[in-house]
Amino acid sequence: MNPNFQTVGLWGDTSRDEVAGPVEAIAQHLDSHGIGTVSLAPSGDGTSTAEAADVDLIIAIGGDGTLLRAARSVATADVPLIGVNLGRLGFLTDVSRDQVPEIIDAVLAGDFIEEERVMLETRFSSGGKTTDRMLALNDVAVKVGGSGHMQDFATWVDGVYVNTHGGDGLIVATATGSTAYALSCGGPIIHPNVAALVIVPICPHTLSDRPLVLPTESTIEIRIQPRFDDTAHVSCDGEDTGELGDGDTLSIRVARETVRLLHPHGYDYFELLRSKLSWGHTERAPRGSEC
Amino acid sequence: MNPNFQTVGLWGDTSRDEVAGPVEAIAQHLDSHGIGTVSLAPSGDGTSTAEAADVDLIIAIGGDGTLLRAARSVATADVPLIGVNLGRLGFLTDVSRDQVPEIIDAVLAGDFIEEERVMLETRFSSGGKTTDRMLALNDVAVKVGGSGHMQDFATWVDGVYVNTHGGDGLIVATATGSTAYALSCGGPIIHPNVAALVIVPICPHTLSDRPLVLPTESTIEIRIQPRFDDTAHVSCDGEDTGELGDGDTLSIRVARETVRLLHPHGYDYFELLRSKLSWGHTERAPRGSEC
């Protein structure tokens, strides 16, 4: 099946030399195949979305952070994405620079694996008003400010009270985000085909406060119960999006938009895990062995 | 809706006085409502299943271990279960002894919450032969023997190689089992409504070898790669079921049978978590607080 990609959007921070070169090379390669390209500037999110609606495929060039931003920015355009890493292998940018011509040719010929990933949408509610939603492909983090004080974070799922988590905060992650910040906080690895979110407490005061895996249908609400007059910082995919104050509610659920990721033929999620997590490359000697 | 429970099976270890009394009391209570009872002996699994097919409801009286055994034994009979604990609250035996008459009356009147839980089925393959399946509601554990030596456990999901886990072993748990042994080994809490299994490494040699949440459709295969001439012990819900030797394959997947758990009206999974995990009862003082 020929996917008929006629126009391709190139997403990369071309103000950086190490990105501009590869972006230009990819543009030329596509041009030689008669495929038009559009440069999608990371800085102009609104514009990008408008422009993104006119392309048939987006190639994000940089690292996982680049693809995360592209995915959020063009979410409503429903265009498939493919990620090219310029350094080390990414969970999302699984095409290396060397492989680009070969893999682009294969993708143009319809030889790829398409995968659908969910995104989170987040809103603040305060005094009867609700903000516009913010999107996240990996995670939403709610954290104490710079002070050393811990805070209490109360959670509800579908309106049912769950727990009041004392500590540094909470992460709500998708399966995609389970290998990012959530993993550093003790969360599990969630296969992308599992329809689940996970709430991961950050440095919890109560030692039995553990990661909680929930259905993707869940609506999660978080309120802080400040011990002091602090607020909590909210970030989506690691980018600041606001402050949660006393009396505010942060509401998180799966967005109706999804991200369509294209992978090269032969894509293997477990191989990616082995590579990224250095499984099998331990240097510690096995215990109890004679040599 | 009236569930029309005409005959109820009572599952409990009546050879123990502290169980026999409550079982008798429940039988009398049911008799006073014109409901017949059948005693289902835990020791005769085959017989139990046969008998179980003739009852409309099974009440397991004891603790979570009692209900786990009942669920495995009567799995093919497709009869709903309700669990009565005789001591402390269980994850599965959420009806306390005091509540029994009131809750039984409510259940007989159709006032209950029904929940479906998946079970695992496990088979050994060796030299072209495959054993009968063993069932587990919580988990299947594959562990090194008593020796201090670690072993290597190789895993595949749906035929795709995942990893070779050095350490004490692996647990494959259902959402139901996620709050049992798997939790002690660093696994996440999985809400029963999430269609997922989890592979949890036991004391992994590689520190990045972390719990992996998989779709319930997965078939998981485990083989040991012995460093010494050890075998590995396999247990289902904590009961020994065999030895996995060099060259053998253990295959684990979700069984077609499910367990139908009945809970009293007002059942709240999160309240159960808070109670069982002592959330909110910490005695450690909050850090950085003036008092």
Added chain:
Amino acid sequence: MNPNFQTVGLWGDTSRDEVAGPVEAIAQHLDSHGIGTVSLAPSGDGTSTAEAADVDLIIAIGGDGTLLRAARSVATADVPLIGVNLGRLGFLTDVSRDQVPEIIDAVLAGDFIEEERVMLETRFSSGGKTTDRMLALNDVAVKVGGSGHMQDFATWVDGVYVNTHGGDGLIVATATGSTAYALSCGGPIIHPNVAALVIVPICPHTLSDRPLVLPTESTIEIRIQPRFDDTAHVSCDGEDTGELGDGDTLSIRVARETVRLLHPHGYDYFELLRSKLSWGHTERAPRGSEC
């Protein structure tokens, strides 16, 4: 042996009614024994130290946070402290309000256990200048700001490079502080008689980046290597003490001053652990058990 306590300093936040009452009661009790009391105001640290030099014993009334502040404020005066909790048992405030008259009488009669705890002293160095030291009895924490970005924290021990820790930050804790914030971040419990500090990474990016227990003689240096233009927040015992910028060095070592804690006869550190960590009070049923 009679300790000859003639003047006792009372340390508590008497602006709060729930503290003022108990402080007044303790003052009256001491007065009835012919012991003079001095009120040591938490807010005037400099003054407190001056005043503290004139007392023979300080009773800190409130919670662990109260005693931490008292200990830092009067460190140079070398006066023993005893901690009274007004709510739940503290690791440091192990005398409950009910026990106060009896235990004070015992302490005045010389019936107590004296224990010496080390403190940390911390200095910032920047451009050849070094700040005054700050003291901490529990811990020094260096953490990223509110942004979701992780940072790199490079560490040296006695001038030897240790590691560059990517993540949310680092805690350097004493044995005393090992049961506070450090425990929430995965650190071990360190018995107060062990001459050790511990560096605990906060939500480390590298999963093998684990708590590192070091001799108390160690001088630990920390520098941030910012990925962005962020600084890191430094706090001592949970109270903000400054920002660590690019090029600055934070130096942490054990202070020459120690804290002399007095405990009632029968003080048992392990009993305190069992109580504070709810050991033995688990509600989860044992796995594999019949009931």
Added chain:
Amino acid sequence: MNPNFQTVGLWGDTSRDEVAGPVEAIAQHLDSHGIGTVSLAPSGDGTSTAEAADVDLIIAIGGDGTLLRAARSVATADVPLIGVNLGRLGFLTDVSRDQVPEIIDAVLAGDFIEEERVMLETRFSSGGKTTDRMLALNDVAVKVGGSGHMQDFATWVDGVYVNTHGGDGLIVATATGSTAYALSCGGPIIHPNVAALVIVPICPHTLSDRPLVLPTESTIEIRIQPRFDDTAHVSCDGEDTGELGDGDTLSIRVARETVRLLHPHGYDYFELLRSKLSWGHTERAPRGSEC
């Protein structure tokens, strides 16, 4: 200072070809310097110790397991050891095969770093009888048998009750052993210069049951409180040493003998940690980064 090593013991499993070659090469190298060598057979422990008393230095050739066994076997002879690894770098066998001639020459010339490590001695007591002690350089592990059942392990330190740990067992490790099995069970890394032992619970049922660092002066006693008729397996440095039954006491303390490890000039413990734990080699992309 010339250490005057006149006779060197060579410890290696020469029944294996990949060990016999390097052992022979080292013997020839020493012979060319006029140094006599004695082959110390791993299998004859008693003989080895006798023989070991006549040598001035032991070179253990193999891996960490080889050096652990050598250290236990020759403990009473008070002879320094140096470890040569034949494959990957070990925590204890930090000389690689390539470096052998150069480093041996340096060591013979007195250019080395000497380090003293404590060992554990362990005894079973049962019915008034106490066994001979067993030695361990890394750790003593007490674990449930192959059954899936958890057990209760009660602990005392210097005769004071600590806790009853439900779970798979306990590890008591030295600083040396803190990077071995204990690390896989969530224990901290303990610098060899810290005078400490650590008790690490294995898969504890109670989630607040955490590693406990104790002074090296501690005597630790462990008894099982069987839920079933199981015993527990005891191993020293990963080698089976006996069964702990109901009513038995296992007593563990630091032995009077120590192990004197020689390291090449430039030995750096933190570099060893970085190498063995793959610090700084993570492949996961930093979170929140643009590339």
